[in-house]
Amino acid sequence: MVPAGATSDLGLAAPYFLKWDDAEYGLRAGRTGYTVRTLPGFAVHHPTWATKGTSSSWSSWPLHRNRIATAAAYGGGRGVLADSFVHQVKHVLSLQYATAELWNAALAEALDGPGWLDDDLTSVRPRAQALLDDAPQTPVVALPTPSARPAAGGTPVPARKAALRAVVGLVRPAATGGGSSVAALAGPSAFGWTDGLGRDAVVFDDGSAPLVRDPRRARRALARILLLHARAAVRWGALRRAYARALPASSSIEAWRGRFDA
Structure with a gap:
């Protein structure tokens, strides 16, 4: 529940597709002076988190990219990259190669800067799904019946x-x-x-x-994980400045009106 008039002060949601727009708006509200409260005793009916398929579906791409962008915009330290790196290694060692590849694509896009904010809403899902569709075939092994x-x-x-x-x-x-x-x-x-x-x-x-x-796929994913996180660590300061500048403009009422008009 957002107080009347808050959007005049805060702007509208960040143009993230599906993930992290709510968290970013809460951070923005807190920075602007609004008090964010959790009301005891309130609940909603909601599908379980597992139904979202977040860790294995195309939505892993915007989930991780938007997380990195939000952390950068709000001055997060390089610890967010260390956390990302650890999770990525866990993905590879636990056979979750598709998730690792989606997260790699997400970090690569975040590293390119905030230009994707302008035209991402209708493009990230087909791009992420295409990555899954083009993934290497699963090795043929004698699985038990x-x-x-x-x-x-x-x-x-x-x-x-x-x-x-x-x-x-x-x-x-x-x-x-x-x-x-x-x-x-x-x-x-x-x-x-x-x-x-x-x-x-x-x-x-x-x-x-x-x-x-799939050892070959695992090694390829790990090599890219190392490269992308090293690049992100070197460029983190510039990325923080870039996303801090871009998010307010991209979430303004005028920017959203332009998207709907287009």
């Missing part, structure tokens, strides 16, 4: 051993025989990154596409 799949979660792997196997898995050829390490889960919404750590595959009982270890 539904009747032979391990119990939900598979045999637990000690964390240290799983981490070591995940690192070795960056160079070890993809398993093709019956001795592969497989975890079985009800569906992607039940997946946590440790479920894929040290595995050759993660299969889902709801028929969703399995996650399969």
Whole structure:
């Protein structure tokens, strides 16, 4: 609930597609002197977060890009890049290659500066979906049939051993025989990154596409992760200034009127 007249002071929402526009508006309100409160006892009915498919669908691209842009605009330190880097390594080691590639595209776009704010609303979804559609084919491995799949979660792997196997898995050829390490889960919404750590595959009982270890794809993603985060660390000061200047103009009433007229 926004006080009457607030948009005259604050402007309208940032032209983010789908993600982080609400958080950015709250930050903007707080900086302008509005008090942001959480009202106790209030609740809304909402689909579960898992239904959004945020960690595996095209929406990972705007989610991460808009997060980086907001952090830059509001003076966030390089810690946001360290957090991004750690999560990206987790994506790769847990077989979430599509997510890592979407986040790489997101960071690359954020690094190019805030020009995307002007014409992004109708373009980011098809661009992100095209990246998913053009992704390398999943390696063909001998996955267990539904009747032979391990119990939900598979045999637990000690964390240290799983981490070591995940690192070795960056160079070890993809398993093709019956001795592969497989975890079985009800569906992607039940997946946590440790479920894929040290595995050759993660299969889902709801028929969703399995996650399969692909050393070449993993190494390629990691190389780009290192390059992009190094570039971002060097340019972070300039990016903070650029997004701090661009967001107020792009979220003005005049800017939105121009978008709707176009």
